[in-house]
Amino acid sequence: MLPSNLQAEQFIGYPPEARRLAVANLRALQQLPLSFLPGLLRELIDYDFKFPVERIAIEKELANLSSLSQAQINQWFQAFSQLSLSSKLEHLDWVNHPARFLEQESAHLWTTHQLDAFRKAATDYGDRLRSVVSVEPIPVPRLGIAVIGQGVASYDGSLFRNLRKQGTYFGRVKPENGLEHLLTAVAVRAKAYPVPYGHWYVDGGQAADHSPLMTCVQYQALEPVRVALLKYMQKEIEQPGMGPEELRTNLARLLPSDLGMDKAGDAVLDRFQVKLLTEGSGTQIFSTTFAQWTAREALRRAQPLTLLVRFAPRQRQRPMNELLSGSHGNPELDLIGSLIDADMGTYYHWINQQRLSGSEHSSFLVWFEGHSQALVIAPSLPRGAESNSAIDLRELISLTTG
Structure with a gap:
């Protein structure tokens, strides 16, 4: 079936x-080429379980497509229309299973040497869409906070090396009640700017006491889900002929209920957490990877105004079969390795925050938990500088956002 044959x-x-x-924008969907439309439907079919900013983006894209004349549609999608697809792809149920279609389309484009042309067409379309769709203003500059090194008694290495040239290093931070001060600052922002899914607290271990106004994702609380997922993966791997592509496809179909999550929970957040575990590499077994990937996906999808990420110690690396089997009830922790992981994860956190709108006004703070080292990146502070002033975390967060 071709898009022109679509019915409500x-x-x-x-x-x-x-x-x-979909029904409200049916006429626009009917005019799109098959090489493009399933990609849009993959996003649309999950609309009910997306974050508010994602919903707005889909609505704006559909509104733009509906506003285009036939001549403009032809111009916008000429490169997509020139791609050659097989009749087999046309006969797939790409309306109800767009993700499956996209997997087979990718394989077809690769084998027919059209993948580069598709990538260019997609990039050009994205650039063009961004040029005509307005960006929603945010009520307050974004704030990113990273807390690293939980449980580390001492460390002689250099921290924040990738970020030092971007901000000011503080070497005499008073660590007392540091995490409490940071969580309080996030709670104050959440109360002052009550945006749905606008203020996040991600913990790679067990979350500390925090305001219910925050969206909280914590590694420890997801242990039953992770165990269920690892058992599912182990069972699937043992199936004859099961390869990585088939496993990835099966994982993508899992729903929160398949992994024992409470049906009365937050449907949007539950779907998000399942995707963290089924799409992220290592998020099921390494807490540092989980925290880093959650920060990345939260920034990419929810685009929060505030994101506090606290890294926790991860288990030491072992053979993959042992990690997937979950045979060790109390795995040995790698404190220093976790600190190094978190230090790099913090750098990625800042990079991903800078990709969002308003980045020129955003601020970022990273603190070595329980110790006197921190670094702040803020419009009001110099870059590549150091401060020897004694300061506590409450004062430091005020300096960051001031």
């Missing part, structure tokens, strides 16, 4: 809000 009843299997949007 074919979206009956979509969740309610996604179905409403």
Whole structure:
């Protein structure tokens, strides 16, 4: 089937809000080339379980497509229309299973040497869309906070090396009640700017006491889900003929209920957490990887105003079969290795924050938990500088956002 043959009843299997949007924009969808449309439907079919900023982006994209004339559609999608697809792809159920279609489309484009042309067409489309779609203003500059080195008694190496040229290093921070001060600062922002999914607390271990106004994701609380997922993965791997691509496809189909998550929970957040574990590499077994990937995905998808990430010690590396089997009840922790992981993860946290709108006004703070070292990147502070002034975390966060 081609997009021109689309009918409203074919979206009956979509969740309610996604179905409403698809039917309302049916005429625009009918005009799009098959090489492009399933990619849009993959996002649309999950509309009901996306974060507010993602929903707005989909709505704006559909509104833009609906506003284009036929001549403009032809111009925007000429490169996509020139791609040659097989009749086998046309006969797939790309309306209800767009992700499966995209997997097979990618394989087809690769074998027919069209992948570069598709990539260029997609990049050009994205650039063009961003040029005509307005960016939503944010009520307050973004703030990123990273807390690293939990449990480390001492460390003689240099920290924050990748970030030092971007901000000011503080070497006499008073660590008392440091985490409490940081969480309080996030809570104050959450109360002052009550944006849904706008203020996050990600913990690579067990979360500390925090305001219910924050969106909290914690590694320890997801242990039953991680155990269920590892058992599922182990069972799938043992199936004859099971390869990495098939396993990835099967993981992508898992729902929160498949892993024992409470149906009465936050449907949007539960879907997000399942994707963290099924799409992230190592998020199921390494807490530092989980914290880093969660920060990346939260920034990419939810685009929060505030994101505090606290890294916790991860287990030492062992053979992959042992890690997947979960046979060690109390694995040995690698404190120094976790600190080094978190230090690099903090750098990625800052990079991903800088990709969002308003980055020129954003601020970032990283603290070596329980110790006197911290670094702040803020518009009001010099770059590549050091401060020898004694300061506590409450004062430091005020300096960061001031």
